[in-house]
Amino acid sequence: MGKLMLVNAATGEETRIGILDDGNLDNFFVERAGQEQIVGNIYKARVAAVEQSLQAAFVDFGWERQGFLHLSDVAPHWYNDAAHARKSDKTQVPITAALRRGQEILIQVSKEGIRNKAPAVTTYLSIPGRYLVLMPYIKRHGVSKKIADEEEREELHKVLDKLNPPKDMGIIVRTAAANRSQRDIHRDLNYLLRLWTGIQKQATTGSTPSLLYRESDMIIRIVRDVFNADIERVLVDNADACERILEFMAVTMPNSRKVVERYTDGVPLFTKYQVEEQIDRIHRNRVSLPGGGSIVIEQTEALVAIDVNSGRFKQEANVEETAYQINLQAAAEIGRQIRLRDLGGLIICDFIDMRDEGHKRDVERRLYETLKNDRARTKMLRMSRFCIVEMTRQRIRRNIEFTDYQPCPTCNGAGQIRNAESSLLEALRRIRTAAAGGKFRRLVVRMNPEHLVRLQNDRRQELADIERLNRVRIVLEPAADVVDNIDVKCYKH
Numbered sequence: 001m002g003k004l005m006l007v008n009a010a011t012g013e014e015t016r017i018g019i020l021d022d023g024n025l026d027n028f029f030v031e032r033a034g035q036e037q038i039v040g041n042i043y044k045a046r047v048a049a050v051e052q053s054l055q056a057a058f059v060d061f062g063w064e065r066q067g068f069l070h071l072s073d074v075a076p077h078w079y080n081d082a083a084h085a086r087k088s089d090k091t092q093v094p095i096t097a098a099l100r101r102g103q104e105i106l107i108q109v110s111k112e113g114i115r116n117k118a119p120a121v122t123t124y125l126s127i128p129g130r131y132l133v134l135m136p137y138i139k140r141h142g143v144s145k146k147i148a149d150e151e152e153r154e155e156l157h158k159v160l161d162k163l164n165p166p167k168d169m170g171i172i173v174r175t176a177a178a179n180r181s182q183r184d185i186h187r188d189l190n191y192l193l194r195l196w197t198g199i200q201k202q203a204t205t206g207s208t209p210s211l212l213y214r215e216s217d218m219i220i221r222i223v224r225d226v227f228n229a230d231i232e233r234v235l236v237d238n239a240d241a242c243e244r245i246l247e248f249m250a251v252t253m254p255n256s257r258k259v260v261e262r263y264t265d266g267v268p269l270f271t272k273y274q275v276e277e278q279i280d281r282i283h284r285n286r287v288s289l290p291g292g293g294s295i296v297i298e299q300t301e302a303l304v305a306i307d308v309n310s311g312r313f314k315q316e317a318n319v320e321e322t323a324y325q326i327n328l329q330a331a332a333e334i335g336r337q338i339r340l341r342d343l344g345g346l347i348i349c350d351f352i353d354m355r356d357e358g359h360k361r362d363v364e365r366r367l368y369e370t371l372k373n374d375r376a377r378t379k380m381l382r383m384s385r386f387c388i389v390e391m392t393r394q395r396i397r398r399n400i401e402f403t404d405y406q407p408c409p410t411c412n413g414a415g416q417i418r419n420a421e422s423s424l425l426e427a428l429r430r431i432r433t434a435a436a437g438g439k440f441r442r443l444v445v446r447m448n449p450e451h452l453v454r455l456q457n458d459r460r461q462e463l464a465d466i467e468r469l470n471r472v473r474i475v476l477e478p479a480a481d482v483v484d485n486i487d488v489k490c491y492k493h
Helices: 149-163 180-206 216-225 239-252 254-259 275-283 319-341 359-370 400-404 421-435 447-456 461-471
Strands: 004-008 013-020 022-030 042-051 057-058 067-070 104-113 120-123 132-135 141-143 169-175 210-213 230-235 259-264 285-288 294-299 305-310 345-350 378-380 387-394 406-407 416-418 442-447 473-478 487-491
Touching: 004 216, 004 239, 013 180, 013 216, 022 216, 022 275, 022 319, 042 180, 104 149, 132 180, 141 149, 141 406, 149 169, 149 180, 180 210, 216 239, 230 254, 239 254, 239 259, 254 259, 254 319, 275 319, 294 319, 305 319, 359 378, 416 421, 421 442, 421 447, 421 461, 421 487, 442 447, 447 461, 447 473, 461 473
Parallel strands: 004 230, 067 120, 141 169, 230 259, 305 345, 442 473
Antiparallel strands: 004 013, 013 022, 042 057, 042 104, 042 210, 057 067, 104 120, 132 169, 285 294, 294 305, 345 387, 378 387, 406 416, 442 487
8 A cells, every 4th residue: 555644624723634544643743723832843932030950941932931041052142141141151150140020032942732731932943944944053964873874874965065064053954854856855955044044034024922933833844844756645635735745846846746736535534544543552551563562651640650561472482582472562652652642851661581692682673773864853762681671752732632632630630531622632533434425324423411512502513414415313412331432333224
């Protein structure tokens, strides 16, 4: 089947993008219309407080919570003390030498605030294009580390030299620039320079705090950052979204427009390609492996713990060989689950004990290979004598767990249930899937009474449209005991 990109934006309230590799969900992105995304946005901000004990400052950038700015994220350009700004080792610089209360600076949101944590911000701005990334306060030019081929890196360095980029700004050549013409890359540089000039003008005349640059919406962002030559087809179930993708590609990668297709089949896009069930599995803490093994993923406030279990795996008579085979499978699945769930921070992987050093190195390499193409920065340590691998990973988007779930009021956050909005969208998806094709005459939907009232009141017209188009009768019944809050039964009479 090859690689597919599926863009599900039919409802208008939620956009979901799935990357399939031979039918398996390899990456998943979701964004709700009511959830404003601020990561990547650039603001004119004011320093609200300087905390010497934290070597950090809190900045007001017009958001509901102040941003957390650590000293390591303060570019020398903003330092109040010029002597300290020239020091190569900034670890010994006091935060008061860099910033003062009331100072106006430009910041970019690098990480959303989660639970009680404030949004992380930085003054090292980066403005992404299709082929280049412009970094105004970093005087460094280079090629993305994800391009491993030395000959390819050398060619891109030559292209970079011919661009004659500004010496007071940093330029990074992205992986998408491989095999692109000098003209395409130069056009991207000119676009980024014009964009930066506009940001500077707004910063000079605008009030504080204020938004200076808004990152692209998720569809354009994913096409820009994730799409590559390995993706054979892009299927889009929304006409406006399809048109926007085609317009973006016409400017940045015109030769790729031919792979974009408008999906018009009556069966929902994610149902047609068996994606819904794979998405449901993302929320489970236990993931099965071929042959009977499994991995268990537990997220805590401090870290993510991933445990590998042998289960019923009995393919090998030798205990060492059994552990080796399970760990190889687990390493590949762990890398995939980390991407799908966007697990971040400290991650501990507890593999089944092995004695053979060669086996340990093989499992390490398998895990490293699955993480190599991850867009997030990851640092991984060698496997310990106890077969434990420690890693840290940058979280690049809102964790899907926090998008679809809320802390359970019954157990004070120890467990989770779907929130009302997620339940409504899931119910409508299941109803549309069951009604598609006109096979059934009656659908009985049982769900949480509180959510059912919202479905009846807020989605009455959508339910009526489904009934009319598919000639089906939808019966809604309250049921507090339904597992996962939603149950749809289909009847032919």
